[in-house]
Amino acid sequence: MKDWPEVFDIAVVGGGNAALCAAITAAETGARVxxxxxxxxxxxxxxxxxxRNFRCMHRGPLSVLTGSYEEEEYFHDLMLVTKGxxxxxxxxxxxxxxxxxxxxxxxxxxxxxxxxxxxxxxxRTNAFFLGGGKALxxxxxxxATDLGVKIAYExxxxxxxxxxxxxxxxxxxxxxxxxxxxxxxxxxxxxGFQADLDWLARAWGPxxxxxxIRGTPYNRGVVLKDLLDQGADxxxxxxxxxxxxxxxxxxxxxxxxxxxxxxxxxSIVVNRDGQRFYNEGEDVWPKRYxxxxxxxxxxxxxxxxxxxxxxxxxxxxxxVFPPVTAATIEDLAVKMGLDPAALRATVDGFNAACRPxxxxxxxxxxxxTEGLEIAKTNWARPLDQPPFxxxxxxxGVTFTYLGxxxxxxxxxxxxxxxxxxxxxxxxxxxxxxxxxxxxxxFGMTIGTVFGRxxxxxxxxxxx
Amino acid sequence: xxxxxxxxxLFTEARRQIEICNACRYxxxxxxxxxxxxxxxxxxxxxxTQLANLCHNCRGCYYSCQYTEPHEFALNIxxxxxxxxxDSWERLIRPQRLARLFQNHGVAMAGLAVVALAGFFWALSxxxxxxxxxxxxxxxxxxxxxxxxxxxxxxxxxxxxxxxxYWHEVGGGRIRLAHLRQALGSxxxxxxxxxxxGQGCNFEREDRYSDRRRQFHQLMMYGFLLCFAATSSGTxxxxxxxxxxxxxxxxxxxxxxxxxxxxxxxxxxxxAALKLRADPALGAQRVWGGEMAxxxxxxxxxxxxxxxxxxxxxxxxxxxxxxxxxxVMVLFLLMPFSKMVHGFFRLAALLAEAGKPAPAGSQP
Numbered sequence: 142m143k144d145w146p147e148v149f150d151i152a153v154v155g156g157g158n159a160a161l162c163a164a165i166t167a168a169e170t171g172a173r174v175x176x177x178x179x180x181x182x183x184x185x186x187x188x189x190x191x192x193r194n195f196r197c198m199h200r201g202p203l204s205v206l207t208g209s210y211e212e213e214e215y216f217h218d219l220m221l222v223t224k225g226x227x228x229x230x231x232x233x234x235x236x237x238x239x240x241x242x243x244x245x246x247x248x249x250x251x252x253x254x255x256x257x258x259x260x261x262x263x264x265r266t267n268a269f270f271l272g273g274g275k276a277l278x279x280x281x282x283x284x285a286t287d288l289g290v291k292i293a294y295e296x297x298x299x300x301x302x303x304x305x306x307x308x309x310x311x312x313x314x315x316x317x318x319x320x321x322x323x324x325x326x327x328x329x330x331x332x333g334f335q336a337d338l339d340w341l342a343r344a345w346g347p348x349x350x351x352x353x354i355r356g357t358p359y360n361r362g363v364v365l366k367d368l369l370d371q372g373a374d375x376x377x378x379x380x381x382x383x384x385x386x387x388x389x390x391x392x393x394x395x396x397x398x399x400x401x402x403x404x405x406x407x408s409i410v411v412n413r414d415g416q417r418f419y420n421e422g423e424d425v426w427p428k429r430y431x432x433x434x435x436x437x438x439x440x441x442x443x444x445x446x447x448x449x450x451x452x453x454x455x456x457x458x459x460x461v462f463p464p465v466t467a468a469t470i471e472d473l474a475v476k477m478g479l480d481p482a483a484l485r486a487t488v489d490g491f492n493a494a495c496r497p498x499x500x501x502x503x504x505x506x507x508x509x510t511e512g513l514e515i516a517k518t519n520w521a522r523p524l525d526q527p528p529f530x531x532x533x534x535x536x537g538v539t540f541t542y543l544g545x546x547x548x549x550x551x552x553x554x555x556x557x558x559x560x561x562x563x564x565x566x567x568x569x570x571x572x573x574x575x576x577x578x579x580x581x582x583f584g585m586t587i588g589t590v591f592g593r594x595x596x597x598x599x600x601x602x603x604x
Numbered sequence: 605x606x607x608x609x610x611x612x613x614l615f616t617e618a619r620r621q622i623e624i625c626n627a628c629r630y631x632x633x634x635x636x637x638x639x640x641x642x643x644x645x646x647x648x649x650x651x652x653t654q655l656a657n658l659c660h661n662c663r664g665c666y667y668s669c670q671y672t673e674p675h676e677f678a679l680n681i682x683x684x685x686x687x688x689x690x691d692s693w694e695r696l697i698r699p700q701r702l703a704r705l706f707q708n709h710g711v712a713m714a715g716l717a718v719v720a721l722a723g724f725f726w727a728l729s730x731x732x733x734x735x736x737x738x739x740x741x742x743x744x745x746x747x748x749x750x751x752x753x754x755x756x757x758x759x760x761x762x763x764x765x766x767x768x769x770y771w772h773e774v775g776g777g778r779i780r781l782a783h784l785r786q787a788l789g790s791x792x793x794x795x796x797x798x799x800x801x802g803q804g805c806n807f808e809r810e811d812r813y814s815d816r817r818r819q820f821h822q823l824m825m826y827g828f829l830l831c832f833a834a835t836s837s838g839t840x841x842x843x844x845x846x847x848x849x850x851x852x853x854x855x856x857x858x859x860x861x862x863x864x865x866x867x868x869x870x871x872x873x874x875x876a877a878l879k880l881r882a883d884p885a886l887g888a889q890r891v892w893g894g895e896m897a898x899x900x901x902x903x904x905x906x907x908x909x910x911x912x913x914x915x916x917x918x919x920x921x922x923x924x925x926x927x928x929x930x931x932v933m934v935l936f937l938l939m940p941f942s943k944m945v946h947g948f949f950r951l952a953a954l955l956a957e958a959g960k961p962a963p964a965g966s967q968p
Contacts, residue, residue: 183672183673183674184674191670193630252799252800252801252803254632255633257630258629258632258639258642258963269630270630271631271799271800272630272633272634272664272665272668273628273631273670274630274670275668275669275670276667276668279667279668283812395670395675397671398630399624399627399628399671399677454645455645459623459626459627459645460627461623461624461677463623
């Protein structure tokens, strides 16, 4: 194994938002910093490259954010999605720090834009990146480069070598060649393990092999597993991942935002056997999209089919793949590989249970079915106006919950106490705060807040 | 007629890319293209032509895109739209054969320049008037008018006819004063090269923003307009007030023309330098040579115009006059067939966009 020729003050493992925030913060104190990004340059940035906004507390209008979004409301929103599975101290710290993050992000090249069309509901709480997460990642790589941070791509860290309460070096493969990286402090920001299908299958069951991975194929959790094997404190349910229902034709990895399907509230969703299995109109889509990954994952073959008729076609954001189209329900069933008779019976039963009434696509309209075992409680209109359209749904995994437990300084611990020169930020420790569910834009908040803390603490350690 | 049809894969590919784009929308704030695309879920050829002519090739969307190669979606929106854009100029301008020739081949433009040069050297020797001051000692005013007025107006007629077809193709509506004001405002500020954040585009510095292209383009555009105003003021002075060239430095034609010429020179050579640094794969690669030749032509027009002023009274006037007039002639004749035509189509696209209903979710 070859030694990297230079001994760095700080080595940052990972190349997404949290890693970059840590590297920039540390480099600004004068520290010599190396970023080890596992992906090749075009895919740098981990899942951050697929993100689009940053959930930010603010006490008045701030940059592109309207109104105010204060700590209590933010924390309340977090409690709703996590059902209390959070560390209140860390969560509140992340929320409070988010306000000062936004100007810091701008100062380091991130540009914001008003909330995108179709996302007006987020204009108060979430600041959207102009160009999306990849533009943010580009800005941070440029800022880091200008500060003299060294960046190694295709640098996959295999082992973090611990000697008692401190880390001595990393064993990595850079562009396929084994290299030992020496540094005085280390920041781990290498994401979760959702791209490792074997691990997912061990945790979730063999059906996980049918899941699609919405983000980077490079988050394989190698460093996370290495640290857990060495007795690092962990947090988060090891068997759980966050999954949403996405277009079943999406690429296995890296499909990102365009594979989402927003048609469910206006559709009926059936399983492989042509049977409905959940109330499609339970709540507005921004509050329900996150549960559908799990719902579809629980169906046979981990697949669902959302069906609409021509009335509903223009009520939701376009998706990347055109729907399967047919003039009759039977034809649609054949084209989608469903049993025509079973689907006909389901649609007939549903249509017969629909009641007349005012339909309001943007609010809970209470237009509900009557007499069905599985009711649809809003937007229930019969499927009766051809052409009919169908989308195949599959679970798309966004991230995993298992991570390293950190303290408020982002420091990693074992049962013997803190590892003196090791910090963690981003998805690899997000389970400390986000134990369940997901809050849009909160991953970037955790990454930015803890990335900056980790960078600052690591820099102070080597100063 | 098969020549009338765009290569079919051009629109197919642009449509494929725009539909992916429209499902993402992360780039909405960069320029007018992205809000415009949110009006639809499906895109007719005319819609794509309009989006393509709205696109200023700032490349912000490319460097921000999570779906560029090696991703299997292989998006390259700046290139896809550039292809459709250049194709629209070649399709809608008649004769198409000339448009294809000069858009694609800088050599063709150089060839025409040589012919024009020979023509003017011949004219200067054969048509030299008996008397006259300044330039008119070499070529009589009436001869110049007889040559240049048709050479200026005929190309404009071709452009006007093409714009009429463009308006029809993209479904442009009735033009109101407010639309005109909005379109001219966007063009005057080059709003769509600002990146939306005011830091400029991603033309020559990859994923870093730079305002250079906007600055050089402004120098070029306003320099050109000043020179045009200088010529127009000379025409007015000649016919309305009987004040004939040559004009002294403190006269309208010179006060407008000299700074205009200097701005054009700076703008042209700046734009050419940026073009050398920019990635050709993010534009319409096949017209790179034609575009570069056009930029240089503009620079040479301005440079020879300034030089002509500088050598007043020397023996160099005659050859420089021939060179300058030849380059101006080429510029005029090729207005419909060169990159010059982008200004007309761009303004038409901005105007058509101003007349369309505000995109859903657009900011007031």
